[in-house]
Amino acid sequence: MKRKRSFWLIAIVGIIFDQITKYLVVQNFAEIGDTVPLWPGVFHLTYVINTGAAFSFFRGQVDILRWISLIVSVVLIIFIWYSPKLTLLEQLGYGFILSGAIGNGIDRFLFGYVVDFLDFRLINFPVFNLADVAINIGVILLLIASFTNPSKPKKTPNKKNHPITRYK
Numbered sequence: 001m002k003r004k005r006s007f008w009l010i011a012i013v014g015i016i017f018d019q020i021t022k023y024l025v026v027q028n029f030a031e032i033g034d035t036v037p038l039w040p041g042v043f044h045l046t047y048v049i050n051t052g053a054a055f056s057f058f059r060g061q062v063d064i065l066r067w068i069s070l071i072v073s074v075v076l077i078i079f080i081w082y083s084p085k086l087t088l089l090e091q092l093g094y095g096f097i098l099s100g101a102i103g104n105g106i107d108r109f110l111f112g113y114v115v116d117f118l119d120f121r122l123i124n125f126p127v128f129n130l131a132d133v134a135i136n137i138g139v140i141l142l143l144i145a146s147f148t149n150p151s152k153p154k155k156t157p158n159k160k161n162h163p164i165t166r167y168k
Contacts, residue, residue, distance in 0.1 A: 007080055007091040007098075014099025018130040019106065022115040035119065046119035048127045051112070062112050069105030073098060089145035096138030103131035 029036075029047035036045045051062050076098050080086075086094070107114040116127040 003085060004080055004091055006088055007086070007095040010092055010095030011098040011102070014096060014130070014134045015103050015106075018099065018103030018134065021117070021130050022103075022107065025115055025117045042120070042122040044119040044121060045117050046127050048116045049111075049113040050116045050127075051114075062108055066105065066108035069101050069108055073101045073105060076101070087145055089141050089148070093138045093141030093145060096134040096141065098138075100131040100133075100135035100138065103134065104129070 025045070025047050032047055032049055034047050037043075038045060052065070076094060080094055080098075104114045114129065114131070116129045116132075118129060118133070119125075119127045
């Protein structure tokens, strides 16, 4: 566990921030649909509940989604536990994904829905939360890691014994 400290740190901190922000929204907004413009017409805090997946996909499929959240979380923890050494980017990426999966999974198991509140109105984007942001950051970090991860250099064959150059 010590060698994957960044993974665990990001996962735990991400879950805590996600749950605190959702709690604050529920406690400070009187009704679902209430909104506070931080930048009118561009970015609002809007209290909505989501019975679907990220960005309201699979709306109403709470039973399936709660189990998918749990399975993804358990599989990811097992993968990290038994994986060889990971780069920092990989640890951060998987940590963000786990924090998002668990953050939204907690809501689905406890309430049957996820609290969303980040509302970008300029581009008419679905309302989302910090767990959704964490999952997307994690995917982006893993993509970057896959392109920047140095691979071992391939051995070049000995020209003396190579079948094509041997007879020249």
